[in-house]
Amino acid sequence: MIPLDLTGKVALVTGVGDNESFAWFIAKALQAAGARIILASHPRMVSIVQSFITREQDAESRKLPFGKGEFHPEKIVACDASFDTVADIDEATKNDRRYNKFPEYTIQGTIDNIGKEFGGIDILVHSIAFSREITKKMVETSRAAYLQALGISAYSLTSMVRAATPYMMNRPGGASVIGLTYIGGERVIPHYGGGMSTAKAALQIDAQQLAQNVGKHNIRVNLISAGPYPSRAARAINPDFDKLVAYTAEHSPIPRAITPEEVANASIFLCSPLASGITGQILYVDCGHNIMGI
Numbered sequence: 001m002i003p004l005d006l007t008g009k010v011a012l013v014t015g016v017g018d019n020e021s022f023a024w025f026i027a028k029a030l031q032a033a034g035a036r037i038i039l040a041s042h043p044r045m046v047s048i049v050q051s052f053i054t055r056e057q058d059a060e061s062r063k064l065p066f067g068k069g070e071f072h073p074e075k076i077v078a079c080d081a082s083f084d085t086v087a088d089i090d091e092a093t094k095n096d097r098r099y100n101k102f103p104e105y106t107i108q109g110t111i112d113n114i115g116k117e118f119g120g121i122d123i124l125v126h127s128i129a130f131s132r133e134i135t136k137k138m139v140e141t142s143r144a145a146y147l148q149a150l151g152i153s154a155y156s157l158t159s160m161v162r163a164a165t166p167y168m169m170n171r172p173g174g175a176s177v178i179g180l181t182y183i184g185g186e187r188v189i190p191h192y193g194g195g196m197s198t199a200k201a202a203l204q205i206d207a208q209q210l211a212q213n214v215g216k217h218n219i220r221v222n223l224i225s226a227g228p229y230p231s232r233a234a235r236a237i238n239p240d241f242d243k244l245v246a247y248t249a250e251h252s253p254i255p256r257a258i259t260p261e262e263v264a265n266a267s268i269f270l271c272s273p274l275a276s277g278i279t280g281q282i283l284y285v286d287c288g289h290n291i292m293g294i
Contacts, residue, residue, distance in 0.1 A: 003273040007034030010118045011271075012111070014040040014079060014160065015127035019052040019061040020231045022180055022263050023127035029264035030271065032068035035123060038114055040079040043099050049076055065261060077114065078105040081128045081156035082148075084163075085109070107156065108163045115167030122171050123271050124164050126179040129153040133194030134237055141194050149195030154202040161210050161221065169217035176271040177214075177221040179207055180263075181282065182228075183290050191238045204282060211280030220279035222270050227258040227286030253288035 013027040016039045023039075031037045041049045052058045053073065062071040080099075083089050083106040093099050104110055115121050131149035133141050157179050168175035184192040185200025204223060211221040228234070228248050234241045249257040266285045269275055284290045 004268060005034055006030060006123075006268070006271060009035040009122040009271070010038070010114075010120060011035040011123035011125065012038045012040060012114055012121055012164075013125040013127070014081070015125075015129075016041050016049055017045045018048065018232050019058055020260075021127065021233065022226060022229070022231070022260055023125065024052075024061075025260035025264040026125055026127070026178075026267045027073065028062075028064050028071045029261070029268050030123065030125075031071060031073070032064040032066050033268050033272075035271075036118070037071075037073040038075045038077065038118070039073045040077050040110060043078040043080055043102055043105050046076060046078050046102075065264070075114075075117075077110055078102040079107060079110040080105050081107060081152050081159075083107065084159045107159045111160065111163040111167065115164065120171055121164055121167040122173075122175050124160060124168065124175075124177045125267070126157045126160060126177065128156050129180075129196065129199065131194035131196040131199070134196045135191050136193045138193050138195075138197070146195035146198070149199045150202055153196065153199035154206055157203060158206055158210060161214060161219075165214055165217060165219065168219050169214075171218070173273055174218040174220060174276060176275070177210070177219065178267055178270055179203060179221075179223045181207075181223045181225045183225055183284075183286065186290075189244075191240070191244075207282075208280045215279055220270075220275070222275075222279060223282045224263055224266055224270070225282050225284045225286065225290065226263045227252070227289055229258060229260060229263075231260075248289050249287070251289065251292055251294070252286065253291065256287060258285060258287055 011030045016023040085108045130152045133145040181200050184197045228245045
């Protein structure tokens with residue numbers, strides 16, 4: 001049998017904000033393969049994600065692939081990738097009722113709690129990106145927005161891997177970290193400014209360095225570079241996002257748009273024993289668009 005069985009593996013999937021995101025589809029695919037799923041969402045999004053897990057009108061989005069039933073994560077926790085530890089939390093956030101209802105929401109604290117409760121972590125999915133000025137041109141981007149984009153979208157991967165290493169090291173069959181990137185980190189994409197393109201470029205070299213740093217613990221670190229996909233978040237950022245999807249599809253070797261299921265399937269592969277010798281790589285799931293010159 002081809003070894004794509006992840007039964008019993010503990011998977012922490014971060015950055016889940018709705019039921020259309022890559023993170024949502026990746027979590028469902030991992031559960032369909034047998035993994036135990038913990039979702040980590042921004043404190044302001046936890047209640048929204050909880051509603052998608054329970055509401056009847058969202059039942060269709062909870063169907064697992066391959067006829068494996070319905071999506072039921074074992075836990076949904078709060079995590080704000082802006083904060084590595086409690087020492088980083090500013091007073092305004094501490095006093096924000098949307099935050100202080102949660103006992104923990106830092107990267108270190110959240111991962112510590114999950115690692116101890118579940119006895120370790122086998123899979124860590126980083127699906128976090130944010131820039132408040134993403135639609136601005138690079139030349140118009142403020143320093144504050146630029147640094148925030150790098151901190152949340154790129155450095156958070158380093159913070160998570162550092163916090164998770166004690167719980168991922170020397171797991172049976174090894175452990176896997178997966179992050180999501182975009183070709184905007186390598187080429188100029190209109191409406192992908194505000195430091196986000198820089199953040200993706202940083203994420204890519206950071207992932208390679210992290211792969212070297214933690215490889216001795218049998219932890220692999222890889223990225224998936226997905227083609228444009230019209231999620232709620234993407235459409236909210238850019239009302240013309242559908243035009244970008246259509247253009248990319250028209251000019252790709254496989255002339256169509258990608259599906260989130262294809263990104264999820266690639267994630268299962270990278271987490272499986274079939275990818276045991278793969279680390280520090282970027283797997284392009286974009287119908288081949290990355291190879292095109294124009």
